[in-house]
Amino acid sequence: MKILLHACCGACAIFPVNFLRQQGFEVSLYFFNPNIHPFMEFKKRIESLKLFAEKNNLETFVDDRYLLTDFLRAVVFNETKRCSLCQSMRIEETVTFAKKHDFEYFTSSLLYSRYQNHYEIKGQCKDISKGSGVQFVYHDFREGWRSGIESAISQGLYRQAYCGCIYSEQERYDKTMRTKRKNNNVENDSPGDKQQK
Secondary structure (H helix, E strand, O other): OEEEEEOOOHHHHHHHHHHHHHOOOEEEEEEOOOOOOOHHHHHHHHHHHHHHHHHOOOEEEEOOOOOHHHHHHHHOOOHHHHHHHHHHHHHHHHHHHHHHOOOOEEEEHHHHOOOOOHHHHHHHHHHHHOOOOOEEOOOOHHHHHHHHHHHHHHHOOOOOOOOOOHHHHHHHHOHHHHHHHHHHHHHHOOHHHHHHO
16 A cells, blocks of 8 residues: 655654554655745755655655745735645645555645644645545544654654744744734634644
């Protein structure tokens, strides 16, 4: 069973790869992440993924085009929806690549993140793959968050401090923006929202 795992870096791929292999999948990695900024961060994440792939004998496909302009064109004036748009861009490209290269299944390391909207990503994967001939394999990879971090450290893999885009970089390092976002999340969260995070 050949599965294409969309991955944003080596560290985030560790637990999904281990889990999928335990389920009997033959895993290949796919890097397509036009959101990542700046250019040197983009290069670090590619190198991290390649290092992980080499250490773990994984076939890897890397789209090394720096498509920041495409990402920005998609999200400018839609900043409140930027994560959803970004996820869609990456998932759509992954499904297209998987179909073109005869993969039966696909999934994404986006489902490993504790900081993304997990249920939205799951829904997008289902919707985008519908009718494509490539089956989406769902698992809540967040259960392996801690073990993934420990393994990344032991393997000497680069671990980033923010999601990847120019907006998330500011949110990570700009204390004023972090405080404002935290306050907005507290005000806007309903009990149901909190349970799904």
